[in-house]
Amino acid sequence: MQSYQGPQVDPGGGEEVHRQELINLSTANSESQDLVQQREKKLKAIAGLGFELYPRKFDFSHTIPQILGDYSTSTTEDLAASKVPVRVAGRVMTIRPHGKAGFAHLQGEGGRLQIYVRLDAVGERDFELFKLLDLGDLIGVEGYLFRTRTGELTIHAEHLHFLAKALLPLPEKWHGLTDVEIRYRQRYLDLMVNEDARRVFEKRFKLIKALREFLESHGYVEVETPMMQPMAGGAMARPFITHHNTLDMNLYLRIAPELYLKRLIVGGLDRVYEVNRNFRNEGISTQHNPEFTMLEFYQAYADFRDMIELSELLMQHVARAVVGSLEFDYGEHHISFERFQRLTMKDAVVQYWPKEAGPGPKVESFAEPRAVFDWVKAYNNCAEESGGEYAPLTVPDGTAAGTALQELFEAVAEHELIQPTFITEFPLEVSPLSKQKPDDPNFVERFELYVAGMEIANAFSELNDPAEQRDRFEYQQLLRERGDLTAHAIDEDYIRALSYGMPPTGGEGIGIDRLTMLLTNSHSIRDVILFPLLRPEKSSA
């Protein structure tokens, strides 16, 4: 085994190089250089006091939230009667010096706790350190708890420990960090100063944990399937391409784990799920990030009706775990997970037909499949006159009736589906992996769950007839040859797997990012992804 030699140290110019890096990190103007230089000077002064500048560890007795929780009801007298000694670490967020004493707030684990530092209590060396602190520095404090005259729970410091310096200044303390670009690019700053940002991600962690608990309590096992696939299947989207050197082959980043999870169903893993990152080479919007997280789960011997029932329970379990209630606000809407509405896609088009588009269709209007094109025309006439309020649909010659119906649904109804609604009966043409309805082969046993106008989940009775699957793939291939880059490719290996016999199976995918948006009242997917994809930062040169 080869031992790591560490970076080469240049005893002469090392410090200069280090400073150069800092300057490059900041905006490379003279002001921020000054700030950095001032803080470096303080760091040297701290070293001069005998403090280690980057100590190895700090043993703490409590986290800040623990103290805030455990002693929230302790009175001044309680704390005076039995001294509570504490050792706490955190980041300095405020400083209020008063000559030979001073206050500061330490932040850690999402909580803020005040410390009181006075010369006669901590001694000269530690008080000198206190005077050299900047906002953002990390310190440890040893002392005991008391309440100030204004009643705030505070550590009366007896010793200060220096843990690390913030050489770059924190965002402004009163307005906080509002520049959305910096919030996304330098998420650590967002998490440091915006309590809400931290709360959103804490809820996201809780949500994923709750999903796992729920599925495991229903007998599911968690699996991991390839993210690099020789062909990208299981969804309709353009993939990212990468290359393996040794095998000299192109691979696709997965757009969905679906076909692998169903191979596992064939193999006898009857209830599987994967919390999976998917990659789709499509546009970016408030509802789309090129990589995003889904939950996919598959249950043998079940169909889409079972998945509807399971979804309702799952959504309710998650809402209780994350917001503690089945009701919550999303923007101007009050959403309730108490009851889930069910509508067929045709019902939804009929029900939400815009008044401006004149008398709308009835469900019977769609009995003849081609009739949908008349309604697309009616909608488009209205859209053209709406002056941009409605966008007309583009339905090129040769578009299938089912595809047109789905587009009409998305244009007319999708944004109206505020309360949780299962949309059922999807057209065959847009559902290459779903089983047909026994009484109407133009439609499939599939549903999507909509909340707040967003698609949250997609599920169906999985097609397990290999011959029918081949036909579906061939139709997709036709679309592909006509230029639809999102049409599904033929996956021979998947057909082979189905040919060994796959049990009847219900499967579902849930968009974790969007579900998190809902439950945290976030209106951009970037607010629920720690590091959303952004354009590369413009170099300061």
Place this chain on the structure above:
RNA sequence: GGGCCGUUAGCUCAAUUGGCAGAGCAACUGACUCUUAAUCAGUAGGUUGGGGGUUCGAUUCCCUCACGGCUCACCA
């Protein structure tokens, strides 16, 4: 890719019709041993995103480029 809006001190924002580029916070110096947006006195900090144009004079008007946001289209 289209439309709309934006870019001024480290941060958050002002600047009248085109007429000396300002405030708060952060920073620096000093005072202050219960403050909490600490306070008080003082100091420093700017190529107004880049380039070009109109003008006696441009943060302001015009063109252009870059970056960002919202939105529409594609998508989940």
